[in-house]
Amino acid sequence: MVRVNDGDGVVIDDVRRLRVMGAGVRGARIVERVLPVPLDVVWGVMGDLEGGFGEFQPDMRSVRVLRRDGDRVEALARSRYGLRARFHGVLRPGWCWLQSRFLVIGMAAVDEGGRTRVALTGGVRVPGRAALVPFGARRELERAMARLAERVVP
């Protein structure tokens, strides 16, 4: 039979995976940037849900992780205006996808020769469909990217 190479695990990197998610969620925008900082530094901020994450993502005053089970995570976020959102999702090194009743947050980061390519997506959900409200989403994502860069680039 035709021999297929082993190692089916790593097929496409996480930034590419985020682009695929962007194709599946109508209205989703993807913002990408290469930051001149190693992946572990960048992900040290992005993946720290109770710390760095809330400091660059839009409208997060505090985030508390309620539960972890393998790569599954449940977290409670509070906005500056006191609104609460309970997120369910997946957190892996270089990859995060979170969903609450009203919001979606997607993040990916991959090494690019000692620097880090970061991709962000997310926004307000359209009820009953795999879709996000497109208006203003890109601007929010670009702001988040700028805050992340300020945070990690020396």
Place this chain on the structure above:
Amino acid sequence: MPPAEADGPVDRGVALVRAARRGDTLALHDLLDHLTPYIARICRPIALEDGPDATQEALVAVFTSLRSLREPEALYGWVRAISVREAVRVAGRAARARPAELPDVPERGDPQLAADIDDVLARLSPAHRAVLVLRDVEGMDEEAAAALLGVPAGTAKSRLHRARQSFRRAWSA
């Protein structure tokens, strides 16, 4: 063949498609995890070193048109067709397409020949690699594989047959 979990009473992939179409993006996320190895197994032997590009483009095509999949139960056949199409397209675009001339193709399940298969695959055109992948990885017969690819069945069959014979001659020489 579809992922192993496909044997359950309600297939996981089908259930995820249904949930994703109701707006659950986490189900869409899990569908990405679920389908990626399946799509890669089809794309890699067709697109060879462009396998990751082909896999990504097939996934984008699948996710973009998930809404248009009328019957979620038809998921794997639909994904397979898209994957083959994208893999052949990406491989062709990469200008690695060879003339549609089949050199030496071993008989299915002949273990002593397995080591040579990678070399043989590399010398085939993407469309003919696709016929082999559909036959051997997906368990389709050559006619069904040829139909999926839009290649005349008789042509595909006879070329594979001829190629097999020439391979055997070369092997025993």
